[in-house]
Amino acid sequence: MLLLNRANELLEQGKLREAEFMYKTVLKENNKLGPALFGLGRICMRLEDYDSAIYYLKRACENLPKMLDPLFALADAFMAVGSSVDAKTVLEYTLSVARHNSQAHYQLGQFYLDHGFIENAEKTFEAGLTCPTSAVSAFMLHELAQISPVSKLEAHIEKLHELLTEYDNKRLKIVVYYALAKCNHRLKDHNQAFDYFKLANDLQLSLCEFKTEHMTPFFNDLKTQCSDEFFDQPDDKVKATFTPVFIVGLPRTGSTLLEQMLVQHSNIGTLGESTVISDKIVPYLQMRNEAPFPKCLHSLTTSMLDHCRSLYVDEIKKHRVGEEVVINKLPANFQNVGLIQKIFPDARIIHLTRSFNANAWSVFSNHFAENEPYFCSLSEYKLYADFQEDIMTHFKHYLSRNIFTLSYEDLLDETPKQLNRVLNFLYQKFEPECLEFYKSKRPVSTLSKAQVRRPLDQSPRSNWQVYEKQILA
Numbered sequence: 439m440l441l442l443n444r445a446n447e448l449l450e451q452g453k454l455r456e457a458e459f460m461y462k463t464v465l466k467e468n469n470k471l472g473p474a475l476f477g478l479g480r481i482c483m484r485l486e487d488y489d490s491a492i493y494y495l496k497r498a499c500e501n502l503p504k505m506l507d508p509l510f511a512l513a514d515a516f517m518a519v520g521s522s523v524d525a526k527t528v529l530e531y532t533l534s535v536a537r538h539n540s541q542a543h544y545q546l547g548q549f550y551l552d553h554g555f556i557e558n559a560e561k562t563f564e565a566g567l568t569c570p571t572s573a574v575s576a577f578m579l580h581e582l583a584q585i586s587p588v589s590k591l592e593a594h595i596e597k598l599h600e601l602l603t604e605y606d607n608k609r610l611k612i613v614v615y616y617a618l619a620k621c622n623h624r625l626k627d628h629n630q631a632f633d634y635f636k637l638a639n640d641l642q643l644s645l646c647e648f649k650t651e652h653m654t655p656f657f658n659d660l661k662t663q664c665s666d667e668f669f670d671q672p673d674d675k676v677k678a679t680f681t682p683v684f685i686v687g688l689p690r691t692g693s694t695l696l697e698q699m700l701v702q703h704s705n706i707g708t709l710g711e712s713t714v715i716s717d718k719i720v721p722y723l724q725m726r727n728e729a730p731f732p733k734c735l736h737s738l739t740t741s742m743l744d745h746c747r748s749l750y751v752d753e754i755k756k757h758r759v760g761e762e763v764v765i766n767k768l769p770a771n772f773q774n775v776g777l778i779q780k781i782f783p784d785a786r787i788i789h790l791t792r793s794f795n796a797n798a799w800s801v802f803s804n805h806f807a808e809n810e811p812y813f814c815s816l817s818e819y820k821l822y823a824d825f826q827e828d829i830m831t832h833f834k835h836y837l838s839r840n841i842f843t844l845s846y847e848d849l850l851d852e853t854p855k856q857l858n859r860v861l862n863f864l865y866q867k868f869e870p871e872c873l874e875f876y877k878s879k880r881p882v883s884t885l886s887k888a889q890v891r892r893p894l895d896q897s898p899r900s901n902w903q904v905y906e907k908q909i910l911a
Contacts, residue, residue, distance in 0.1 A: 441460050441463060441464050442460075442461075442464050442471070442473055442474060442477075444460055445457045445460035445461045445464065445474070445477055446473075446477065448460065449477055449480060449481065454481050454484055454485065457477065457481060458478065458481050461474045461475075461477045461478045461481070462474075462478070465478075470497075470501050471501070472498050472501035472502035472505070472508075473498075473502070475494050475495075475497045475498035475501060475502075476494075476495070476498035476502060476505075476507070476508045476511070478490075478494040479491050479494035479495035479498055479508065479511060479512075479515075480511065482494060483511060483514065483515060483518075486518075486756055488515050488518045488519045488756070489519070491511075491515040491518075492512065492515045492516065492519070495508055495511050495512040495515055496512060498512075499512055506532055506536055506539060506541065506542060509528055509529075509531070509532045510529075510532070510541075510545055512528050513525040513528040513529050513532075513545065513549070516528065517881070518756075518757070519757075519758060520757065520758050522553060522881060525549065526549060526553075529542075529545055529546040529549050530546060532545070532546070533546050533562075538569050538570070539569060540566045540567075540569035540570065540571075540572045540574050540575060540578070541572065541574055542566075543562050543563065543565055543566025543569065543574075543578070544563070544566055544574040544577060544578055546562050547559045547562035547563040547566060547578065547581065548581075550562060551581060551585070551887060551888065552881045552882055552883050552887055553879050553880075553881050554878070554879045554882075554887075554891045555879075556585055556888060556891060559581065559585065560582065560585050560586060563578040563579075563581055563582050564582065566578050567579070567582075567597065571601065571604060573607070573610055575601060576598075576601055576605070576610050576613040576614050576617065577613060579594055579597060579598055579601070579614070579617045580613050580614075580616060580617040580620070580805065582594055582617075583598075583616075583617040583618075583620035583621045583624070584620055584624075584888060585888055588624055588625065591621045591624060591625055592625075594617070594621055595618060595621050595622070598614050598617050598618050598621070599618075601614050602614055608641055608644075608645065609645075611641060612638050612641050612642050612805065613805060615634045615635075615637045615638035615641065616634070616635070616638045616804075616805040618634040619631045619632075619633075619634035619635040619638060619803065620803075622634060623803070628904045628905060631905075632905050632908045635802060635803055636908075638805065638814075639802060639814040639815060640814075642809060642813070642814040643811060643814045643815050643818075645809045646809045646810060646811045646814070647809070648811065649811055649818065650811050650812050650818045650819075650821045650822050650825075651821060653822075653825060654825075656732075657825050657828070657829060659732050659733060660732045660773060660776075660829060661828075661829070661832050663732040663733060663735045663736060663776070664732065664735065664775075664776035664832070664833070664836075668735065668776060669776075669779075669836040669837075671738075673779075673780065673783040674740055674743055674744075674780075674783065676747070676783070677784055678747070678782055678784060680754070680761075680762060680763065680764050681762060681763040681764070681784070681786060681864060681865065682750075682764060682766070682778075682782040682784070682785040682786070683706075683763055683764065683765045683766070683785070683786045683787075683788065683864060684765075684766050684767075684768075684771050684775075684778055684785060684786070684787050684788070685697060685765060685766070685767040685769070685788045685790060686768075686769055686770075686771045686772040686775065686787060686788070686789055686790070686830075687769050687772060687789050687790035687791060687792075687826070687830075688769060688790075688791075688792070688797060688801075688822075688823055688826055689769050689801055689806070689813075690792070690797055690800035690801050690804065690885070691769070691790040691791060691792040691797060691846050692790050692792065692846040692849055693767045693769055693790055693884075694767070694882060694884045694885075694886040694887075694889075694890055695846075695849070695875075695886060695889070695890055696767075696788070696790065696844070696849065696860070697710075697765055697767045698875040698876075698878065698880075698882065698890045699857055699872045699873070699875045700763075700765060700860070700861075700864075700872065701765070701878075701880065702869070702871040702872045702874065702875055702878060703763075703861070703866060703869050703871070703872055704761075704869060704871075705761055705762040705763055705866055706761050706762070706763040706764075706765065706864070706866065707759040707760065707761030707763070707764055707765070708759065708764070708765040708766075708767065709753065709754065709757055709759060709764060709765065709766045709767075710766075710767060710883070711766075711767055711768040711769075711884065712753060712757075712766045712768060713768060714749065714750055714753040714766075715750075715766075715768075715771060715774050715777065715778070716770075716774070718749050718753075719746045719749050719750065719777070719781070720734070720774075720777075722742075722745065722746065722749065723735070723738070723742065723746070723777075726742055732776075732777075735776065735777060735780075738780055743780060743781055746781045747781055747782070750781065750782075763864055763865075763866065769790075772789070772826055772829055772830055772833075773829065775787055775829075775830075775833040775837065775841075776833060776836075779837055779840060785840060786840065786842070786863060786864055787833075787837070787840050787841040787842065788841075788842050788844060788860065788863070789830055789834075789841055789842065789843045789844070790844055790845075790846060791843060791844070791845045791846065792845065792846040792847070793846075793847060793899070794820075794823060795902050795906075795909065796846075796898065796899055796900075796901070796902050797823070797846075798816055798819050798820065798823070798902075798909070799901065799902030799905060799909060800898065800901070800902070801813060801819055802814070802816055802819070803901075804885050805885075806885075816909060842859075842860065842863045844856060844859075844860060846898075847899065850894055850896060850898075850899065853873065853894060854868075854873065857872055857873070875890065876890060876891055876892055876893050
């Protein structure tokens with residue numbers, strides 16, 4: 439047990455190789471020891487070795503029949519390799535053996551919601567609320583505030599008020615405030631809704647450890663590094679075996695909608711909001727050039743760029759994306775456009791824009807898990823939006839042929855025309871399935887996951903107008 443405890447400590451400290459060695463040492467004496475198998479499965483998940491993770495987690499589940507965490511981890515591993523059917527089987531089994539566990543309801547409900555089974559999600563979350571109150575109760579009600587019939591919202595509001603008295607945790611209170619705001623918005627009590635949106639945003643802003651203005655030196659450095667000298671350097675004579683596509687811009691500008699349309703095409707796949715550039719490629723360059731980003735871009739050798747390409751291709755293989763065109767829809771990649779162009783000179787950049795007031799309100803009225811000031815303050819968001827516009831103007835000066843700008847409003851107004859223009863930019867022919875995106879059951883885990891299951895409507899353009907006085911006050 440001492441070795442096992444030490445292995446668990448090392449895993450918590452992020453010392454994965456040492457922990458792996460100890461878990462395997464323990465298993466030499468007892469190859470059915472569930473906690474050690476679970477530990478190895480968790481390590482493999484951290485290392486993104488999903489096939490090995492599935493192997494160890496399956497064995498952990500067999501030897502820890504009363505523990506739910508290995509089952510949740512196994513479902514995550516199946517999702518990581520695109521095996522939604524297996525993930526569903528695991529989560530439905532978990533709920534069958536843990537009917538009184540709210541986490542089991544929440545995990546399965548989220549799966550249903552991510553895959554477009556809205557009614558199943560609603561029923562599962564409602565059943566979860568009959569379990570003893572826990573942290574996930576707030577998150578289930580937050581989802582129900584958006585997908586339940588209007589007739590059930592008053593009951594949700596009553597339950598949310600109960601949670602406010604039970605929760606001491608500020609993060610949970612933030613979720614409750616957002617849920618109350620969503621309920622009141624749908625009940626058309628806009629004054630009450632705005633008050634709750636403001637409570638949620640103000641409380642989250644109080645948890646932020648920096649201000650948006652503190653990012654000024656970073657964006658100035660980015661323009662300095664990615665200037666004439668940077669772009670005048672000859673590009674590597676490489677052509678990827680796939681077409682790399684990056685959808686960038688501000689959050690809540692329609693990236694999920696556009697992605698959902700495009701992936702209905704027979705030649706287009708997606709990595710979703712992959713952070714491979716910021717999490718793997720940038721740290722590698724920082725290490726090689728011994729400088730932080732973006733200063734680490736000052737010297738990009740052919741060998742460095744080759745390694746960066748390998749890291750990106752490994753990510754594609756890991757997630758088993760085999761289509762000719764591969765999308766990465768992380769909006770914040772606007773900061774990485776210069777680096778992207780050096781790694782993939784033939785990359786296609788789609789820059790999404792949206793009317794500022796509608797966009798700002800969409801951010802303000804949705805819960806982002808990260809405590810970043812521009813997600814929870816209209817004035818902070820305006821500054822962030824200005825940074826983003828300035829950076830994209832800078833990159834468009836150098837890369838006008840590689841960047842396609844599309845407004846959310848044009849996509850709503852002229853969907854077939856604009857979609858055809860985007861597909862031409864990606865060297866693809868139009869396919870009518872792209873217009874029936876809302877029928878797809880492919881997983882969507884962003885804030886727009888319920889919205890993209892419905893045909894297009896114009897409400898996102900005008901939702902902010904009922905709060906115009908408060909926004910402009």
